[in-house]
Amino acid sequence: MIHELGPNRPPERFYRGGRAIAAFRGEASAAEREPEDWIGSVTTVRGEAELGLTRLPDSRLLRDAVAEDPVSWLGAEHAARWGADVRLLVKLLDAGQRLPVHAHPDDGFAGRHLGCRHGKAEAWYILQGGTVHVGLTREVSVDELADLVRSQDVDALLGLLHAVRVEPGDVVWVPPGELHAIGEGVFLLELQQPEDLSILLEWEGFAIDGAAEGHLGLGFDRALAAVNRRARRVEELAELVRPAPVRGSVFPEAADPYFRLERLPVDGQATVAAGFSLLVLVEGSLVIDGARAAVGSTFLVPASHGPVEVDGVGELLVARPPAP
Template identity: 45%
Template sequence: MPEPLEPIVLPANQPPQFYRGGAAIAALRGDETREYGPEDWVASTTTRFTGGPDGLTRLPDGRWLADAVTADPRGWLGDPHLRRFGDSTALLVKLLDAGQRLPVHFHPDDRFARAHFDSHFGKTEAWIVVGASGDDPTVYTGFRETLPAATVRDWVRDQDAPSMLEALNAVPVAPGDTVVIPAGLPHAIGAGVFVVELQQPTDFSLTMEWRDFLDSPEQGHLGLGFDTALQVLDTSGWDEQRLTSLIRRGDDEPAGRDATDPAAAELLAPLADGFFRAERLFPRAAPAGTLTLTPGFAVLVALGGAGTLASPHGETPIARGDTVVVPYGAGALELSGDVTVLRCRPPA
């Protein structure tokens, strides 16, 4: 009889990147700082676009998580998930610490990814801001006004970064804020912003502002050519009212759509529902000091304090800086203690 599946505390997984960052990840995890370690891919079954094992999570027992899921998809994901997504986890979670501003870029939607990358998934994503430093921590989301496609093509051809950035909405952010980034939406993350990012499980980034970041324009358009890549770019205007469909404001306490329950609060705007789910869990605020987590594949990120995850088979300590992958087969879990946890899940 196979061993019962349990929550697994994961080591850091920081594939090389082209931009600086990582100090905030190191501070959260208590690890050594890496200048070019700005992303920690948590519970990842996704590889870098360039191929090879970079990006994949290796479990403490030496197996790749992707291999473990493929070997026991029902145990890891459960039958309802398998019927919708097959043996894909349908989720990638990252810790992302921008040590410098990221370039202006966008991502393909599912339809474009199927046509051009032979992938079931595009790359809609969302950010949960967990840290912000510097004088003006800012993210950039969507063009302020609708732009002619020819204007954008000219900016990309000339690598007119000031015009690209000026055309975007500059949105100041603070810890507790969340932002959903639909596929196609041009965006960037400013220096000093530290997020937990949920996304569809791909590495498709179409980078309009490639100069000074990437080695070649081919890396920017992923071999498609910019004429093709820009077909999926959203050039429509996003005014303040429209941005409210993407952005939720919060603080260091649980907040979101269900702020009536301080123990378990949904964090993301409804636009995210078809792609992923995120909650902030604070079991100490629950009536019995314990939260029951329903069975299902999940990724946990502990932001503060310490507590315990109890399953029918045993207990797993969880404390600030821990990242944990939870298989469906672990069953219902009891989270207790003075701990604050982000629970990231695939769509319902």
């Protein structure tokens, strides 16, 4: 069977949210510091035992259910290669304020220095537009970057990045190490590797002690080694930010080893291919596996369920782990 998932919003995050998630899900109110909804999560907030994890309708943690039967949940090929490692975290993210300039480590750095199985590549499907900041406009030395962090020269840090206007239906690919910030008012669906790892280069105006916590416990001298300091030419931005195709896979091929997102417009009957997936209804009204669903509905599909039949008029986003 497939599982409809309710909200899963970790409280008291270090940045503010807006009303976009509540409006999307059809809820009356929104807490100020709940800017993220973790969908189908087997990942905890960094340093927490359970916060961030998804509970199934029968109250079991999804993490525990997958560990008990990875073949049923993830499929035989996935389980043969990766065991019970889902290799995916999906979030709704509502930037009630501009996020700080930050980056995430890659697999090698996270394994060597943090003892984590994954780094944090991520990509976004834009639901409500605005400005995103991604990629350096010029090459920066590690000493210059360290000086800007020490001085908290926010204008200079943000000025290093390309500012790009995004519209609903655009996608943004953020490789590990890439400096980025999400602008105030942007609402998006994020796919990422299943870790909560951020290297913060700024923290003024945010509810976090960045000098103590922004370097993941490594010290900034070591943490900044995970940051890509190479410039992105304007022509290269098309590799990172672009309109999504109307149907099918929407992220660049470079994201495929980490996760996949499919766009499925529906006008009548359609089928979601078999395999572990998370479904997000972003437009219209659909009957999904016999259950009527409105915009903002999210569903968890085990691999053992097989194909999912859909009927109506609307659009689904289908998030999946990498192909084994």
